[in-house]
Amino acid sequence: MSQKRQALAVLPAYVEEGKINTMIQIGLSSDIAPIANMMVKMALVELSRGIETGMSTVDEDLASDFYVWANRREEAYANWPRMGFKWTHPSILRWYGARIDRDPDCLVCGGHLEEEPAT
Numbered sequence: 204m205s206q207k208r209q210a211l212a213v214l215p216a217y218v219e220e221g222k223i224n225t226m227i228q229i230g231l232s233s234d235i236a237p238i239a240n241m242m243v244k245m246a247l248v249e250l251s252r253g254i255e256t257g258m259s260t261v262d263e264d265l266a267s268d269f270y271v272w273a274n275r276r277e278e279a280y281a282n283w284p285r286m287g288f289k290w291t292h293p294s295i296l297r298w299y300g301a302r303i304d305r306d307p308d309c310l311v312c313g314g315h316l317e318e319e320p321a322t
Contacts, residue, residue, distance in 0.1 A: 234274035241270065241298065267300025 210223050248265055251258045273280045273295045286294045293299065305312045 237296075237298075238272055241272070265300075268303040269301045271299040271301060272297075 207223060211220075214220065214223065244261065245265060248258050248262045252262065273283070273293075275295055276283050276285070280293075280295065283293045283295065286296065307313050
C-alpha cells in the first residue's frame, strides 16, 4: 500500500488507527526480498549439512542465535546513525548477528527442553 486511504480500507481489527503509517510502506517488497533470501540461504545450509558442498563456510558464518535486518531508521532503530560510509556502526540495510541468552521461563528455549523425557 502506498496511500493512507488504501490502508484505512483494509485496516485489520488488531491494528490501532494511530499505527496506520506502518502499513503504508512504499517499496516494502524490496525490504522483504533480503529476508526471504536469508531464509532460503539458511534452509540450504541446513539441508546440505553433512554433505560436501560450497555451503560449509556459510554454515560457519551463520552461527548467530538471532539476525537483525533494519530497513529504515525509525521506531526501534531511530537512534542509529545515518548509513554513510562507515561499516563499524549499526546501519540500515545490513545484517547483524546477535547472541541471545536463553530464558529459563521461555516455553521454546527454556531449560525444560534439556530435561529427559518421562518414560
